[in-house]
Amino acid sequence: MSTALAPMPPVALHRLRDETLDLQNPAAYNLYLTAGPAGLRLGVADARRNKFVALDEYAAPEADTSLAAQIHALTPEHDLLNMSGWNRVRLAVQNRAFTLLPAPLFRAGDEAAYLRLHHAFSPAQESVHHYTHAGLDISSVFAADAQLTSWFAQQYPTGRLVHQTSALLQGVTHQSEPGGARRVYLSIGHQEVTVLALRGKQPEFLNVFPFGTPEDLIYYTILVMQELQLNPDQDLVMVWGDLMHDSELFTILRKYIRNLRFGNRPFDVGYSYRLNDLFEYRYFELYALHLCE
Incomplete structure (x- = not known):
């Protein structure tokens, strides 16, 4: 009788830590994650100092393994993912299953109906969510992998899901005139x-x-x-x-x-010297999660 092998954890491309990061006090930090075809990225920002002090990047999963399965495999041994008690947690999902509408027209409970106009929503495999941009009068409605969102809800009950486009929009409007x-x-x-x-x-x-x-x-x-x-x-x-x-x-x-x-990194946010070797035009959406409510 054959036994299915557990997925291997994803391969780390970057694992950067500032010396000031104190994992004994997670309540002093915000945890940010992006998940999509490129893989998983994690950032940690010191909430009081308004400064990013850690960044990890993991390669996309193999063709026969879902990203959600690889995150499940990575979580127990990862110093950031397996920790609770963060000041706040945000996850941006990266896909093409989203739509925008004027915030005054948004009605809670109708998310699936909005999304079906642009995306063949599958309740068995996806969950649907929304995020309203404060100050822009725009609501984003999006689908996300159900296994991924189930893991996120279990791991971070008070965490917030957004779409990658919302992080981009929030970051760009923050630094435009x-x-x-x-x-x-x-x-x-x-x-x-x-x-x-x-x-x-x-x-x-x-x-x-x-x-x-x-x-x-x-x-x-x-x-x-x-x-x-x-x-x-x-x-x-x-x-x-x-x-x-x-x-x-x-x-x-x-x-x-x-x-x-x-482009540059989001303005009005600090970055550890540990991130200096990374191009400034990379990881913009990850950093911009710091600007999302």
């Missing part, structure tokens, strides 16, 4: 790109597109700019995410967009 120029922001993940367009602090467009080639990436970027009557030769496009300066993705973006810049 009221009445500022129209701009496009890209967050590039594992074979998908989130495209956000703002006029000052007012969102005009937000969506996630899949891509398999660099040509797909530039196609969706230029398509959105054309729909919004923005000029790739003039208007600013800011980029965050999982790409390198010498990558094909960046090369094709630079070829077709003249005013292209890498």
Whole structure:
């Protein structure tokens, strides 16, 4: 009789700790997590000092193992995941199963109905959630893997779920100027790109597109700019995410967009020197969870 093997814990890519991190006092810290096709990322921020003091990154799971199963396998032995008593906990899920609507039109209990207009919601495999952006009058409705959300609810009963796009939106509007120029922001993940367009602090467009080639990436970027009557030769496009300066993705973006810049970490937040070796344009959504209520 064969026995199913337990999933192996995911492989650590980064495990950074500031010397000031005191795991004997978790109530002094906030724990932030992002989970999606790229894998699992964790950040710890000192609540009083408003400063990130730890960051971990784990590779995406193998094809035959779910991310939720790998997180279950990792939790018992992980110094951050197996700890309770945090000041607050936020998890951002990364997928294309979300929709936005004006907050005054949102009605609790109708989340599944809103989502079915854009996503084939599966109650057996997914749970549905919402997050309202304070100050923007926008509500996000999204689906998440049921195994992942079950683990999260059990591990952190007072934790809060948000969608990756909400973390991006909260972070970008935090550092944009009221009445500022129209701009496009890209967050590039594992074979998908989130495209956000703002006029000052007012969102005009937000969506996630899949891509398999660099040509797909530039196609969706230029398509959105054309729909919004923005000029790739003039208007600013800011980029965050999982790409390198010498990558094909960046090369094709630079070829077709003249005013292209890498983004910074969220403003008004401190970062340990331990994070200095990481590119500033990476992990933006993880850091921006610090700005989500």
